[in-house]
Amino acid sequence: MGLERPDWFDRAAEWWHPAVGDDIARHVQPVSISSGGGLYVRCSSTAWTTHMRLLAPRLAERLNQATP
Template sequence: MSDQPAEPKESAGSKEPSGIDLARVALRAAKEQARARGAAAQQKKQAKRGGLRSGARSDGRDPLPLGAAISRLIAERGWEAPAAVGGVMGRWPQLVGPEVAQHAVPSSYDEDERVLVVRCDSTAWATQLRLLAPQLLRRLNDDLGPGTVKFIKVQGPGGPVQRYGRLRAPGSVGPGDTYG
């Protein structure tokens, strides 16, 4: 026998962790637990103070100019197409010209079907606008983006509601409601 201490036998390819390695692993785990406890305590403290506080750097809670706030809201809610069509209703005379705008007014927009409904003040203008619909559709999609409006539905003038007699069925519009 020799006076040298016996060295631990190593198995092929695997080394048993030494005491220093185990201490490092335990220290790392203790640090992570301390960080987690500190973060929980910090959140609890902020909740008592009334929520998060803003620091020197900008974040999502900082005030925005009105235009930027509205643009962000429109983008978050997915209202780009309806907002664009709403802008068309405001700029209708510039898009179609003053003569057409005097006799035809956009009345509604169906977002799902992408149909713009335009009401005319006479049947003659409704016929004229139906003939101009492909050119108007092209102009609108150039201004709003491709595919925003797929179809333009042109309606003539609405007639007055006929109300004959004192006794009527609730919801009826007059004698024409039974004939179609």
Template sequence: MTADDEQAPPEETGADRPADGLDLARTLARVTARSTPRRKAAVRRSARRAPGAGRLSGAHPDDRDPQTLDIALTRVVDDHGWQVDLKVAAMFARWPELVGAEVGAHSRAESFADGKLVVRADSTAWATQLKLLAPAVVRRLNDDLGHGTVVVIEVLGPHAPSWKHGPRSVRDGRGPRDTYG
């Protein structure tokens, strides 16, 4: 036994009670406390070399101060390069406001990739109307999102029913039509 063992407080576990987790933790703490002088010196040496370790907190603001949610979110968006993605998501949400209430009621933006915006219209008439308005819509969207973000708008008509029923079908077939004309 060493001198440290003699100075340690007597074990609180009686002969009638087995050692529990708290007793084991105390024993482990005593054992590691004996070997800490070398560790403490190593921690002090590494702390001296750590970046910003010599910096003391003061009255002036710095990076470690609490930040508002707005500043923190702006920093995250800037770090990840999500500015254009967030603007495009806002464009999808504000579609009726950007293209007008009437056109927005009969169309919706479906996807955006590589400067190509895909818009789906309720009917072929509204699809034609959107194709005619496409240059003005591109201009308005680029004013809102940034120059050159939207290059082209692809306007799609309404979803058509599928005429592929049954095991036999003809590729590029026109579906059920009048066979006499």
């Protein structure tokens, strides 16, 4: 059984860039949603992966405000 993505995820281009800003959007893209509601992203390098781990709590707040 595949995971169902929320309708708003299909409109990621509308909310991702404004929510995360230019720098992050250039290096990190949303790829899927877990069954528990976690967002999986693809990072351009291991440095960006580490950076995202550090920013995750703050970024989660911004994304929750930006998504419907």
